[in-house]
Amino acid sequence: MNGLTEKVAFVTGGGSGIGRQVSLRLAREGARIGVVDLREESARSVVEEIRAAGGEATAIVADVTSAEQVEAGVAKLVADFGALHFLVNCAGVALGEGGVVECSEAAWDTTMAVNVKSIFLTGKYAIPQIIAAGGGSVVNIASVFGMVANPDECGYAASKGAVINLTRQMAVQHASDRVRVNAVLPSDCDTPLIAGLLGVEGAELEAAKAELAAPIPFGRLARPEEIAAGIAFLLSDDAGFITGVSLPIDGGFLTK
Numbered sequence: 047m048n049g050l051t052e053k054v055a056f057v058t059g060g061g062s063g064i065g066r067q068v069s070l071r072l073a074r075e076g077a078r079i080g081v082v083d084l085r086e087e088s089a090r091s092v093v094e095e096i097r098a099a100g101g102e103a104t105a106i107v108a109d110v111t112s113a114e115q116v117e118a119g120v121a122k123l124v125a126d127f128g129a130l131h132f133l134v135n136c137a138g139v140a141l142g143e144g145g146v147v148e149c150s151e152a153a154w155d156t157t158m159a160v161n162v163k164s165i166f167l168t169g170k171y172a173i174p175q176i177i178a179a180g181g182g183s184v185v186n187i188a189s190v191f192g193m194v195a196n197p198d199e200c201g202y203a204a205s206k207g208a209v210i211n212l213t214r215q216m217a218v219q220h221a222s223d224r225v226r227v228n229a230v231l232p233s234d235c236d237t238p239l240i241a242g243l244l245g246v247e248g249a250e251l252e253a254a255k256a257e258l259a260a261p262i263p264f265g266r267l268a269r270p271e272e273i274a275a276g277i278a279f280l281l282s283d284d285a286g287f288i289t290g291v292s293l294p295i296d297g298g299f300l301t302k
């Protein structure tokens with residue numbers, strides 16, 4: 047893909063699932079990666095994987111709901127690599143909080159903080175650096191469940207709907223700064239997040255995943271590598287005239 051080599055990317059949630067695959071993919075394309083995660087061990091292990099393959103990366107341990115930690119994380123990446131061009135917001139939670147009657151106030155607040163406030167905070171500190179570097183690109187991960195309703199997750203639904211419209215706002219505001227901002231909408235994807243949500247293991251987990259995959263026309267869950275490929279495209283110069291879109295990567299789920 048064009049325009050990824052030597053670029054510097056701040057990838058939140060980079061220690062697991064989709065964020066891990068985004069970090070690995072961008073590093074293979076020649077970008078330098080700040081692997082940002084709450085969990086130090088996960089961030090470090092992805093950094094080691096990238097370095098072992100000949101790439102460049104640094105671990106940034108930060109809670110993306112904390113303004114101080116996000117600001118310090120962005121500053122560390124710019125100090126380490128000299129600039130910042132890309133922001134990829136992959137950190138997120140799905141807590142299985144239920145509908146508005148069942149959901150606890152704590153689960154609502156956590157979901158909105160990790161899934162939405164984080165994008166406000168990373169944008170606040172990263173976008174001025176991207177502008178200073180002459181422009182770049184942001185990709186936020188929303189979900190197909192930001193477009194259609196899942197009856198079991200009121201906070202998740204609200205958070206992902208918010209990510210879609212926040213993406214539009216950021217795109218329109220920063221178009222003249224040469225900063226493109228897009229979102230991807232994955233359908234259910236085979237990552238530790240889904241395994242945690244299903245809460246079962248072994249054969250039971252495989253059966254539960256097959257049930258989740260049933261409404262997807264492709265008949266299977268997305269692979270995190272497939273979401274990462276769409277994100278790499280949106281970041282690249284190949285998507286140079288694309289901003290403000292929410293790209294489903296969903297095996298046809300939203301089309302049905």
Ligand SMILES: NC(=O)c1ccc[n+]([C@@H]2O[C@H](COP(=O)([O-])OP(=O)(O)OC[C@H]3O[C@@H](n4cnc5c(N)ncnc54)[C@H](O)[C@@H]3O)[C@@H](O)[C@H]2O)c1
Pocket residue numbers: 058059060061062063064065082083084085088108109110111136137138139140160161187188189190231232233234235236237238239240
């Ligand atoms: N897996 C799916 O089915 C699916 C579908 C649609 C959208 N998504 C979205 O994709 C994103 C990534 O999901 P995933 O499946 O890769 O999840 P995951 O659980 O595998 O990875 C998420 C990562 O985010 C990190 N994280 C969580 N809270 C954090 C915080 N406060 N600060 C810093 N890091 C934090 C976790 O430590 C973890 O490493 C999420 O926004 C999720 O909602 C996932």
